[in-house]
Amino acid sequence: MTLEFWTRRRLAWALATLWGLSVLIALGSLRFVVAEMSVVMPAMLHHALARPVMLYLHIGLAPVALALLPVQFSRRLRARRPALHRWAGRLYATCVLLSGLASLPLAYTTDAGPVAGLGLAVLAGVWLGTTGLAVVYALQRRIDLHRAWMIRSAALTLAAVTLRLYLPIGLSTVGFEASYPVICWICWLPNLLAAEWLLRREAQAASLQPA
Numbered sequence: 001m002t003l004e005f006w007t008r009r010r011l012a013w014a015l016a017t018l019w020g021l022s023v024l025i026a027l028g029s030l031r032f033v034v035a036e037m038s039v040v041m042p043a044m045l046h047h048a049l050a051r052p053v054m055l056y057l058h059i060g061l062a063p064v065a066l067a068l069l070p071v072q073f074s075r076r077l078r079a080r081r082p083a084l085h086r087w088a089g090r091l092y093a094t095c096v097l098l099s100g101l102a103s104l105p106l107a108y109t110t111d112a113g114p115v116a117g118l119g120l121a122v123l124a125g126v127w128l129g130t131t132g133l134a135v136v137y138a139l140q141r142r143i144d145l146h147r148a149w150m151i152r153s154a155a156l157t158l159a160a161v162t163l164r165l166y167l168p169i170g171l172s173t174v175g176f177e178a179s180y181p182v183i184c185w186i187c188w189l190p191n192l193l194a195a196e197w198l199l200r201r202e203a204q205a206a207s208l209q210p211a
Contacts, residue, residue, distance in 0.1 A: 019070035021161050026067035029160070032059045047106055057102035065095040066160050072150065093135050096153065100128040112180050119184030126192070127156040148199055155195035156188055163187035 032041050033056060037048040047055040071077060071088045078085045107120035134149035166187060170179025 015073075018158070018161070019073075022066050022069050022158065025161055025164055026063035029059065029063040029066075043111070046111060047109070051105060051109070054102040054105050058099045058106060061095040061099040062103075062157075062160060065092050065099065065157055068092045068095070069154050069157060073154065089135075089138065093131055096127060096131040096157070100124045100131075112177075112184070115181035116184040119181065119188075123156060123159060123184075123188045126188075127153065130156060151199060152192060152195050155191040158191055159188035162191060 032044075038045050044055060044059075068088055068091060072085065072092060074085075101124075103124040104121060107117045107124060110117045110120065130149050130152040134146055134153050137143075137146035137149060163183060166179075166183045167176075170176065170183055173179065
């Protein structure tokens with residue numbers, strides 16, 4: 001078996017793990033919508049009291065976008081059920097639009113400080129921008145560009161996963177107050193850099209293919 005085979009095999013396992021975490025975290029996050037906020041997420045209680053519509057739009061729709069990622073990136077689904085892929089894409093884009101817009105006032109009024117607030121606000125803006133471009137290119141039937149911007153959008157949606165992986169580390173080392181402002185940046189910047197690396201790697205591989 002070749003090195004290329006094992007590389008693809010490892011990538012497949014990594015993606016399966018990533019999609020599994022996405023669905024599990026999305027399902028777990030929906031508890032914030034139905035449970036008592038002071039119990040399950042006390043740090044967000046001030047938002048629930050002052051900006052309930054914005055808060056529940058964000059925490060209610062962002063998990064839906066996260067759970068849709070495995071559907072959107074399924075080659076089998078795109079090939080066999082293209083209409084379902086398109087409708088799932090519309091739902092994904094709608095969830096990102098509403099959740100992203102709602103997260104902006106939440107970011108600016110966070111109790112975690114200006115560094116955390118700026119990190120979350122920039123994340124929301126880039127999330128909206130990348131998803132918007134993915135939609136534009138889909139409408140124009142420029143599929144290669146649509147896919148590239150969807151990969152960037154997905155990397156930012158996956159900040160919900162990486163944030164939850166980093167939080168326990170921060171809590172167990174320097175504590176929430178010291179770690180959270182940093183996590184608000186590193187939960188998405190490395191994801192976006194990884195997406196760019198992947199896209200450049202694919203472009204280089206395509207350029208080496210015989211014409």
